[in-house]
Amino acid sequence: xxxxxxxxxxxxxxxAGLRLTKQRKAMLEVLAKAEKPLSAEEAHAELPSGTxxxxxxxxxxxxxxxxxxxxxxxxxxxTKVYCLSHxxxxxxxxxxxxxxxxxxxxxxxxxxxxxxxxxxxFTELSHVMxxxxxxxxx
Amino acid sequence: xxxxxxxxxxxxxxxAGLRLTKQRKAMLEVLAKAEKPLSAEEAHAELPSGTxxxxxxxxxxxxxxxxxxxxxxxxxxxTKVYCLSHxxxxxxxxxxxxxxxxxxxxxxxxxxxxxxxxxxxFTELSHVMxxxxxxxxx
DNA sequence: ATGAGTGCAAATAGTTTGCAAGCTG
DNA sequence: CAGCTTGCAAACTATTTGCACTCAT
Numbered sequence: 001x002x003x004x005x006x007x008x009x010x011x012x013x014x015x016a017g018l019r020l021t022k023q024r025k026a027m028l029e030v031l032a033k034a035e036k037p038l039s040a041e042e043a044h045a046e047l048p049s050g051t052x053x054x055x056x057x058x059x060x061x062x063x064x065x066x067x068x069x070x071x072x073x074x075x076x077x078x079t080k081v082y083c084l085s086h087x088x089x090x091x092x093x094x095x096x097x098x099x100x101x102x103x104x105x106x107x108x109x110x111x112x113x114x115x116x117x118x119x120x121x122f123t124e125l126s127h128v129m130x131x132x133x134x135x136x137x138x
Numbered sequence: 139x140x141x142x143x144x145x146x147x148x149x150x151x152x153x154a155g156l157r158l159t160k161q162r163k164a165m166l167e168v169l170a171k172a173e174k175p176l177s178a179e180e181a182h183a184e185l186p187s188g189t190x191x192x193x194x195x196x197x198x199x200x201x202x203x204x205x206x207x208x209x210x211x212x213x214x215x216x217t218k219v220y221c222l223s224h225x226x227x228x229x230x231x232x233x234x235x236x237x238x239x240x241x242x243x244x245x246x247x248x249x250x251x252x253x254x255x256x257x258x259x260f261t262e263l264s265h266v267m268x269x270x271x272x273x274x275x276x
Numbered sequence: 277a278t279g280a281g282t283g284c285a286a287a288t289a290g291t292t293t294g295c296a297a298g299c300t301g
Numbered sequence: 302c303a304g305c306t307t308g309c310a311a312a313c314t315a316t317t318t319g320c321a322c323t324c325a326t
Contacts, residue, residue, distance in 0.1 A: 122271030
């Protein structure tokens with residue numbers, strides 16, 4: 001159970017037809033212990049040195065997102081960030097612009113949004129929502 | 139009336155201490171007639187040729203956002219987009235990943251989000267929310 | 277006239293692509 | 302052993318910065 005999140009994600013990857021490599025496992029471990037969404041560069045920096053190339057992180061995170069193993073977010077400056085889907089319900093974040101402190105926000109209007117999307121005939125709906133502010137210390 | 143949106147925005151800029159230049163006026167006109175949020179590059183492309191440098195568009199849009207004349211959004215790929223605040227209530231968009239078709243979405247949870255932010259002691263709250271999907275034609 | 281704003285060039289940050297070699301199922 | 306994956310290098314896109322010059326107030 002130490003790593004049930006990672007295990008669940010690995011199964012998910014496998015079922016989605018993606019291959020299980022040591023690089024990907026390491027990335028999932030990093031994502032599992034992160035308390036906030038990580039960018040590709042940040043995830044790479046957290047990997048045991050020499051685990052894999054930054055490019056591989058970009059490519060894998062893209063695949064992870066495609067099959068739903070991770071949830072994609074965007075920072076105020078446009079940087080893409082990812083966090084594991086398993087073990088976390090769909091959620092969003094409140095991030096301090098200055099220090100990066102991040103808090104989890106559980107409110108989400110996914111259903112309402114998807115309903116609007118469907119009313120226009122759109123499919124494969126997804127959404128991005130992030131809250132930014134200045135935290136008490138900054 | 140032809141340009142009340144632009145006029146309101148110009149007044150707003152002026153009151154915020156920003157200067158009124160022909161470049162900025164041209165940008166506001168482009169934003170006023172756009173039916174969807176524009177990136178800096180797109181806004182620049184819509185300007186009468188030779189109006190100003192792309193860099194100026196970036197710098198001005200940043201200022202516009204800072205004083206609230208425009209509303210910032212982010213595309214799924216991280217590109218920042220802007221639309222006029224005046225004349226439009228705060229809102230969001232539903233964008234087709236394939237063709238870029240964009241529909242306005244009026245639902246927003248700004249209040250709930252800001253309340254959560256304040257509960258953590260955060261100030262100067264802002265949020266980004268965008269909905270993506272594949273439209274009927276694509 | 278004074279400082280905000282602009283243009284041009286150059287630097288960055290984040291991300292993507294091409295291709296040959298490696299490893300998974 | 303087929304083809305998904307990776308590494309390395311290089312290209313790209315979006316955006317930012319430095320600096321001298323210009324213009325709005």
